[in-house]
Amino acid sequence: MLNKNNVSTQETSNSSDALLQGVVVAAFGKRFQVELSDSLYEKKRISCVTRGKKTDIACGDMVSIKLTDKREGVIETTLPRKTLLYRSNAFKSKMLAANVTQIIIVLATQPSFYEVLLNRCLIAAEAANIKALVVLNKCDLADNDDAKQKLELYKALGYQVLSLSAKEDISTIKPYLQGEASILVGQSGMGKSTIINALLPNESVRTQEVSHVLDSGKHTTTAAHLYHLDENSQLIDSPGLQEFGLHHLSTDELEHAFVEFRPFLGKCRFNNCKHLQEPDCAIIGAVNTNKITAERLAIYKMLRTEISQ
Ligand SMILES: Nc1nc2c(ncn2[C@@H]2O[C@H](COP(=O)(O)OP(=O)(O)OP(=O)(O)O)[C@@H](O)[C@H]2O)c(=O)[nH]1
Numbered sequence: 001m002l003n004k005n006n007v008s009t010q011e012t013s014n015s016s017d018a019l020l021q022g023v024v025v026a027a028f029g030k031r032f033q034v035e036l037s038d039s040l041y042e043k044k045r046i047s048c049v050t051r052g053k054k055t056d057i058a059c060g061d062m063v064s065i066k067l068t069d070k071r072e073g074v075i076e077t078t079l080p081r082k083t084l085l086y087r088s089n090a091f092k093s094k095m096l097a098a099n100v101t102q103i104i105i106v107l108a109t110q111p112s113f114y115e116v117l118l119n120r121c122l123i124a125a126e127a128a129n130i131k132a133l134v135v136l137n138k139c140d141l142a143d144n145d146d147a148k149q150k151l152e153l154y155k156a157l158g159y160q161v162l163s164l165s166a167k168e169d170i171s172t173i174k175p176y177l178q179g180e181a182s183i184l185v186g187q188s189g190m191g192k193s194t195i196i197n198a199l200l201p202n203e204s205v206r207t208q209e210v211s212h213v214l215d216s217g218k219h220t221t222t223a224a225h226l227y228h229l230d231e232n233s234q235l236i237d238s239p240g241l242q243e244f245g246l247h248h249l250s251t252d253e254l255e256h257a258f259v260e261f262r263p264f265l266g267k268c269r270f271n272n273c274k275h276l277q278e279p280d281c282a283i284i285g286a287v288n289t290n291k292i293t294a295e296r297l298a299i300y301k302m303l304r305t306e307i308s309q
């Protein structure tokens with residue numbers, strides 16, 4: 001991806017015009033922090049703007065920039081993305097991260113997590129072709145049994161589910177991070193930044209008491225940030241989510257994003273079946289024979305209605 005020789009020759013020939021390659025390590029609306037990739041620059045960070053009104057750049061994007069000052073620059077191009085994770089409502093869409101290979105959905109019981117949000121994250125991951133890992137954090141606190149019970153459904157669907165306590169022992173997650181570019185997502189206060197701190201003690205990412213977060217109505221993490229775990233593994237911390245709209249999905253993408261629906265798709269009586277209430281629907285039939293749960297069908301119906309509006 002990075003052509004070192006090319007970059008350095010351009011650099012020496014005409015430094016102000018040289019295009020330098022880097023990765024977006026933080027995205028703050030219209031400002032982006034770009035870490036230069038060429039080893040010559042020792043991961044130097046440049047504060048960048050974009051040309052014109054272009055803002056469709058996300059944390060994790062590989063970009064080429066032109067320096068305008070020692071520590072400032074302009075993003076000229078975005079390299080093709082391997083993946084793009086985003087969410088959208090009826091009015092706008094928001095990019096969460098580019099080039100991630102894994103989405104880690106962080107849950108906890110205090111404050112309690114919304115199961116619908118978990119499903120929305122899983123659907124977004126499937127639709128973007130990104131693998132998902134579900135983490136139930138804060139297992140040092142009492143009363144996790146109900147939550148663990150709920151998560152059995154997702155294990156049965158084939159998702160990896162881990163229970164841990166970022167405050168006590170982070171080691172169980174480590175094997176899942178090797179060689180991956182992972183983004184941590186979830187509601188505010190679930191412990192995403194605490195997990196990053198436990199993995200990277202030198203970074204001291206800001207975390208905050210949940211009560212304070214709820215009082216102020218603000219999330220502790222306000223922008224996505226990329227951290228390097230090692231040479232081949234990256235972690236992106238993201239601001240707490242309250243909603244995860246999926247308006248960008250087509251109805252076809254939505255039904256395929258329910259992994260357990262796949263064997264039944266195309267087997268309904270009507271080939272344009274919406275799986276809502278049509279006769280001889282293979283999906284509804286699979287619910288009646290316990291091959292698909294009623295909870296997941298209910299979530300599908302809700303999302304289907306939502307994206308069709
Ligand atoms: N008991 C316990 N508390 C935890 C654990 N992990 C995080 N916390 C606490 O939960 C609170 C919220 O943690 P954060 O890491 O700031 O949560 P976040 O998900 O990053 O929140 P936002 O940045 O607002 O999205 C802090 O007070 C943490 O100390 C854990 O494993 N056990």
Ligand SMILES: [Mg+2]
Binds near residue numbers: 192193206221237238
């Ligand atoms: Mg945070």
Ligand SMILES: [Zn+2]
Binds near residue numbers: 268
């Ligand atoms: Zn059907």
